[in-house]
Amino acid sequence: MNEIWAGVQEAFRLIFILDADLIEITLRSLEVSLTALVIASALALPFGTWLAIRRFRYRRFTIAVLNALMGLPPVVVGLVVYLLLSRSGPFGVMGLLFTPTAMIIAQVIIITPLIASITHQAMRELWSEYHDLLISLNTTKRQRVVALIWDGRRTLMTAALAGFGRGIGEVGAIMIVGGNIDHATRVLTTAIALETGKGDFALALGLGFVLITLTLVVNLAIHALSRTEQEGTW
Template sequence: MNDIAQGLWQALILVVSLDADLVEITVLSLRVSLTATLIASAIGLPLGAWLAVNRFPLRRGVIATLNALMGLPPVVVGLIVYVLFSRSGPFGVLGLLFTPTAMIIAQVIIITPIIASITHQTIRELWSEYRDLLISLHTTRRQRIAALLWDGRRALMTASLAGFGRAIGEVGAIMIVGGNIDHATRVLTTAIALETGKGAFDMALGLGFVLIALAIAVNLALHMVSNTERGARW
């Protein structure tokens, strides 16, 4: 209990004083995770909807694989990205290893299956409800997907939030590809791991509480936007 109390006090001090290191780490954490979530959503939302609307021979296998990838070990993803972007790797010439870009790439790989799988489940239910109507209107597949995504946009926000939650709390993959370099690739999760390893549990708890507060704030902001949009429709 004493450590928790000290952690809360440390978090309060860091936030109130607008600690420069905390601000830098927090901004980088948000930039990396939000960018990864936007890219993963741009890939996963249409992919999940496409799988729900289309029928093809290997569809069940693709869906099963997508669901399995939701549990993809982040450390393995980090290792693969590391190998690809290392100096001896095929993309080593780009010099992206130990940069925020490499961290974003790793997070996109991790959370895209999550967003796509949740989207598929949501759109599948909408497709069963609106299938006859959309077909009778002679819509193209692209139009059907667009209409279903728009109709289910509030429910699909959950998919993106799930991806963001996984991204903002990720440590294994970004530790490998980012290197936890001070003033370069250090984010909240890797800073917590570092402080814990040093035995600075009050600081680690403080950063942890800041991370939790940050995740809640983003979720509340999106929830408010959703409610505002709903109210505007009425």
């Protein structure tokens, strides 16, 4: 018990003095996850909105696949990306394995279905309200997508934050494709796993507190945006 308490105290000390390793790992985590979020949002938001307003033959099947991909095991994603980027893989010549870029690719694959699915559900309800108006204005499909995205921007921000929360807390895929290399690909989750295995509970707890803080901030932001969206509907 004394050892745990000493580790907690040391963890807070590292946070208070802004330990160099702790700051470096935190900034790298934010860099990877935010970059993945921007890319995933650029893909998922228009696609989810388009899926809500477009009618085509295999639409229900596409939606079912999208929802199924939300539960895709991250370690499987990591394995697939590893095989694609390894030396014997089709993209091995690019030398991306064990780099932050590989980690970003894995996170994009993981969070894009989540953001797209939430976007589709939100835009489907919004489309039912704006359907007659946008049709009567003789808008193009692109204009309809843009209009819905703009009007539902708060809900879409919630979807993006949910994707960020899942991305920054990911460990399995990131460990596989990043390699947890010190000063190169080590992020919050992989560093916590490593330091715990080494018995360095102080740094592990410090990183854990930072990760919990980031998660709480994201969840509070989602709650605030959701509440604002609900109040705006009255």
